[in-house]
Amino acid sequence: MNKLAHLRYAFLVLSAVLLLIATNGYTVKNQLTHLNVEVTLLGHEVLYLRDEAIAFNSGHSVTPHVITRGVVNTERRLESFVSNAHGSHVDVFNQNTQRINSAIDDFSKEFRHLTQSIDNLVALIITRNNALHTLSDRDKSINTLPAEIAASLRLSNEQNLRFVERYNALNKEISLLISDMVLGHRGEFVEATENELKEMEFHTFQMSVVLFSLSLLSLIGFILLSSWHRVDKLSELNLKLTEMTKNAERANQAKTLFLATMSHELRTPMNGVLGMAQLIADETQELSTKKNIQIINDSGEHLVTILNDILDFSKVEQGLIEIEYHPFKFHQLIDPVTNALRPIANEKDIILEVESNISEDITFAGDSSRLRQVLFNLVGNAIKFTNKGSVKIICDYKVSENQLGMWIQDTGLGISKDKLTDIFEPFRQAESSTSRKFGGTGLGLSIVKNIIETMKGAISVVSNEGKGSTFVITVPLDVIDEYVEDVEVLAAKPRISAIESLDILITDDNAVNAMVAKRLCEKMGHQVDIAVDGQKSIEALEAKPYDLILMDKHMPELDGIGAIHYIRQKMRSPVIIFACTADVFKEAHDEFLDIGANHVLTKPIQKSSIESAIQHFMNDFERLRNARGITTQGAETSNVVCLSRMPKSALPMTEEELSSSSTLAVFDDDKEEQRCLILLMIEEFEKASDNLINAFSRGDLDMLFNALHVVKGTALNLDMPSLAKLAKENEEKARMNISPGSTTLQKILNLMSVNIHQANRILDLHTAEKAEKQIKHR
Numbered sequence: 001m002n003k004l005a006h007l008r009y010a011f012l013v014l015s016a017v018l019l020l021i022a023t024n025g026y027t028v029k030n031q032l033t034h035l036n037v038e039v040t041l042l043g044h045e046v047l048y049l050r051d052e053a054i055a056f057n058s059g060h061s062v063t064p065h066v067i068t069r070g071v072v073n074t075e076r077r078l079e080s081f082v083s084n085a086h087g088s089h090v091d092v093f094n095q096n097t098q099r100i101n102s103a104i105d106d107f108s109k110e111f112r113h114l115t116q117s118i119d120n121l122v123a124l125i126i127t128r129n130n131a132l133h134t135l136s137d138r139d140k141s142i143n144t145l146p147a148e149i150a151a152s153l154r155l156s157n158e159q160n161l162r163f164v165e166r167y168n169a170l171n172k173e174i175s176l177l178i179s180d181m182v183l184g185h186r187g188e189f190v191e192a193t194e195n196e197l198k199e200m201e202f203h204t205f206q207m208s209v210v211l212f213s214l215s216l217l218s219l220i221g222f223i224l225l226s227s228w229h230r231v232d233k234l235s236e237l238n239l240k241l242t243e244m245t246k247n248a249e250r251a252n253q254a255k256t257l258f259l260a261t262m263s264h265e266l267r268t269p270m271n272g273v274l275g276m277a278q279l280i281a282d283e284t285q286e287l288s289t290k291k292n293i294q295i296i297n298d299s300g301e302h303l304v305t306i307l308n309d310i311l312d313f314s315k316v317e318q319g320l321i322e323i324e325y326h327p328f329k330f331h332q333l334i335d336p337v338t339n340a341l342r343p344i345a346n347e348k349d350i351i352l353e354v355e356s357n358i359s360e361d362i363t364f365a366g367d368s369s370r371l372r373q374v375l376f377n378l379v380g381n382a383i384k385f386t387n388k389g390s391v392k393i394i395c396d397y398k399v400s401e402n403q404l405g406m407w408i409q410d411t412g413l414g415i416s417k418d419k420l421t422d423i424f425e426p427f428r429q430a431e432s433s434t435s436r437k438f439g440g441t442g443l444g445l446s447i448v449k450n451i452i453e454t455m456k457g458a459i460s461v462v463s464n465e466g467k468g469s470t471f472v473i474t475v476p477l478d479v480i481d482e483y484v485e486d487v488e489v490l491a492a493k494p495r496i497s498a499i500e501s502l503d504i505l506i507t508d509d510n511a512v513n514a515m516v517a518k519r520l521c522e523k524m525g526h527q528v529d530i531a532v533d534g535q536k537s538i539e540a541l542e543a544k545p546y547d548l549i550l551m552d553k554h555m556p557e558l559d560g561i562g563a564i565h566y567i568r569q570k571m572r573s574p575v576i577i578f579a580c581t582a583d584v585f586k587e588a589h590d591e592f593l594d595i596g597a598n599h600v601l602t603k604p605i606q607k608s609s610i611e612s613a614i615q616h617f618m619n620d621f622e623r624l625r626n627a628r629g630i631t632t633q634g635a636e637t638s639n640v641v642c643l644s645r646m647p648k649s650a651l652p653m654t655e656e657e658l659s660s661s662s663t664l665a666v667f668d669d670d671k672e673e674q675r676c677l678i679l680l681m682i683e684e685f686e687k688a689s690d691n692l693i694n695a696f697s698r699g700d701l702d703m704l705f706n707a708l709h710v711v712k713g714t715a716l717n718l719d720m721p722s723l724a725k726l727a728k729e730n731e732e733k734a735r736m737n738i739s740p741g742s743t744t745l746q747k748i749l750n751l752m753s754v755n756i757h758q759a760n761r762i763l764d765l766h767t768a769e770k771a772e773k774q775i776k777h778r
Contacts, residue, residue, distance in 0.1 A: 008225035015218035018211050025208035032201035035100070036194055038081050039107060043190030046074050046114055050181055053121045057174055064122050071115045082108050103196045110189035117181045121174065128170040269512075274604040276516060282523060323455055327480055328368040330358045334395065337375045345383050351390035352383070358397045364404070365478045367455065374448050378408045378471050381445075386412030389468070402478055408471045415463040423461070424449045499621055502526045502614065503544070507537040507563065508552040508580070513603075517550055517580075520607050524614075534563030541567065546575055547621050548614070551597070553581040553588070561595055568596035568736045574624060574701055576617050580605060596736045620739055627699025643693045643746055651750055656758040657720040664718065675766055677718075678759045684714045685752040696745055705734035711748060723751045 049070045056062040085104045273296065281293040338354055345352040375393075382391040389411030396405045415423060424445050452459045457475035504526050508514040518528045529546075531537040533555040541549070549567075553560040560579060567573050579592035582603040589600045598620075599613050614621075658664065658681075667674035688710045695703035708731035715724035726748050730740040 008222050008229060011218050011222040011225060015215045015222060018215035018218060022208045022211035022215055025204050025211060029201050029204040029208060032100070032197050032204060035085055035104070036197040036201065038085075039190065039193050039197060042074065042078060042081060042111065043107075043193070045070075045077075046111055046118075047190065049074065049118050050114060053118045053125075054178055054182070056122065057125050057178065064126055067118065067122050071118050075112070075115055078108060078111050099200060100197075103193055103200075107189065107193040110193075114181060114189075117177055121177050121181070124170055124174050124177065128167065128174065274606070276512075278520065278607055323370060324367045325365050326368070327363050327365055329360065329363060330356065330395070330397075331360060333368050333371055334375070334393070337372060337379055338393075340376070341379055341383060344380075345391060348383065348386070349388065350383060350386055352379075352393075353390060354393045354395070356393075356395040358395055358404075362397065363480050365480045366475070370451050370455065371475065374451055374473065375406070375408075377445070377448050378473075382408055382410035382412065382469070382471075386410045386468070397477070397479075399479070402476055404473075404475045404477045406473045408473075409468065410470075411468040414465040414467050414469055415461070416465045417463075420461060420463060424459075499547075499618065499625070500525060502547040502621060504528045504548045504550065505531060505537060505540055505544075505546045506550045507531045507534065507555070507560070508550070509533055509555040510552070513552070517605060517610075520605070520610060521550075523607070524611060534558030534560060534566075537563050538566055538571070541571065541573060541575065547624065548617075549575055549577045550601070551577055551579050553579065553583065553592070561591065564592070564596050568738070572701075572737045574627075574699070574737045574739050576620055576624070578610075578613055596738055598738060619742055623696075623699055623739065623742075643696050643742065643749055645689060645693075645753060646746075646750055651754050651757070653754050653757065655722070655751060656754040657715075657722060657751075658718065658755045658758045658762070661719045671766055671769075675763065678762055681714060681718060682756055682759050684710060685756050688714075689749055689752055692745060692749060696742070699739070701734050701737055701739060704740070705731060708734060708740075708748075711752065720751075720755065723748065723755070726751070 049067055052062055052067050052070075056064060056067065082104055086101060277293050277296045281290055284290060284293070334354060334356070338352060342352050379391060379393060391411075392407075392409045394407040394409065397403070398405065449459055452473060452475060455475050457473065459474075460472045461469060462472070463469035504521050506514050506517045506521070506528060508517065508530070509532050514530050514532075518530060521528045529540060529544075531540050534551075535558040537549065537551065538558075540546070551560040551564060558566075560581075564577055564579070567575065567577070577597045577599075579589075579597040579600045580603060581588055581592070581600065583589075592600050598617060601609055601613065658678075664674060664677065667677060688707050691703060691707035692711075695701075695707055708727050712724055712727035712731055715721075715727055726744065730744055730748065733740045
């Protein structure tokens, strides 16, 4: 890893050095371009002066002193150029300095030689021209002839003869000088210097491009190595984080296991304590004993509440709070809260009132149990901290915003302003003395806040110390157009049943818990047997057809999960099973329900919870007894709920799914094929409806399974998701020998009926369209 880090930095340094050299080379290239321009200007100027001197020799009208002055000026510019050229090199690596200096020096040498030749030429021309003035006036006309002609003449004047000789000598010297300036390398030095500078310029530019490319490649190498190094670092970090995550998960699992074990170990003896307390309270007539038993009950329930808070907070910490969505009426949310807390308010002479602006016709979709938990906590706190006055629950629903609002107002102790931000923190209360005076763990409001925020809602509080507090809750809830079975109301108002006594088998390895459950059930008038483990429970069920089994989870030999699995899969018995467990986690309950239990009771088991569960499943008890041919005691006729086809006026026609079927839409262009498909659906649903009614009335789970399987398949093929989902859920129950509830089966019948009615409407439209087309053709 360290070698890789050093290597990537070596690439970075190499890239920087190469870039520096390339940049310097580019600068030198620009300098060479400038030098070339200067050489060209100076060269052209001196060549121009040379040409002027040659023209002067040829007799053209040229002023000699202008040429001389030009020569002086160009020599000065040359000196300045050479000085600047030698002093302005930027080649820090001295690669081209020597060649540049050599080229400039050669140019300067040839330049000076040429300017000197120009000076000499002008001087010779002037000398030759002045020699003409030494001739006599008589021979001036002869001397105007060319020298070669004048020399051939026989002149008697000796002075003229000497002039001719001198004139010819000057002409010869001028000719040699001109030849030297024009011919050979003396006349090409400017071009030679330009070419040399251009060659150096091209070479320097070429090297700069190569070096820049190498610098770029080095930089890319640095980036790749850095990326590789970063990936290695991230991989190493990821491995550490993965290990830390696994450790954290193991710690969470250990904590969850500890909490589940603690819950089980605390609730199991608490079940015995509270159960025996209930039995003693029912049997004793002594007021002091009843008072003491009530203290035991209150303390035990308080301990269970604290345990529930700790377990809920553990779920909050792990993000395991799940929000379910199911239909419910508003009174199903508020009534259990007020019914349970009103007696406590009455004991303190506190008025508990509800002001609701929500219509009873509205059906919500949401998690009513979690909302009820929130209300229990807030309203319970309001009553707890209010000594006189009232607690008021105000409820409203904004249809435009799909938002439920609830205000819990009290006239209690209130909360100081500096404590308002702390009350939603775990293990924090408004005052340190609160937990000592009123009890509690300080987890309730923290759990409430997390539940509300998980539901995408908000909670706030306004309080005046000594005057009271108002908690405000807003939660988004959708309104749906769906029938809701009023479970809570049915449970609160038990119907009259023809069954006076059930045969119950209690399966529990804890003798105290088994005895408590047996005594509670016998108090309700039921016949009870006890099995100490799952295997004994199976043997007892094989010997006697019980109506109900209360099945504990943790037992030797065969636990509750294994026993229920055997009863459903091997024995294929439809007996109603209530699982009993001290585990309050949803996963534990779901495990029971998935394996085939009809209901789950949480320890410590209360008499009211057993009564409510038995009452809720009374129709199933009666149907199973009827299927076994057992006459219900005291009943002249069967009281089993029967399924039936509802009249069209009583059907929820808006729930039909056929008109929106994508499968049916595929055949919009082929009406005859669409008609055949609709007729086939009507036939299947008619048969399935009859089979469903017969199977339910006879208690034949195999026949019920087959009928639901046909409904599911037809609904899936025709893209009817709601009907398909209901059929699939109840088909699975029937497969596990769990009898589906009559309300759910009746709903499946209703959905088939509304789709049959819609199918007939579509067929009528097809017939009308066909008749209209025939009339038009006529």
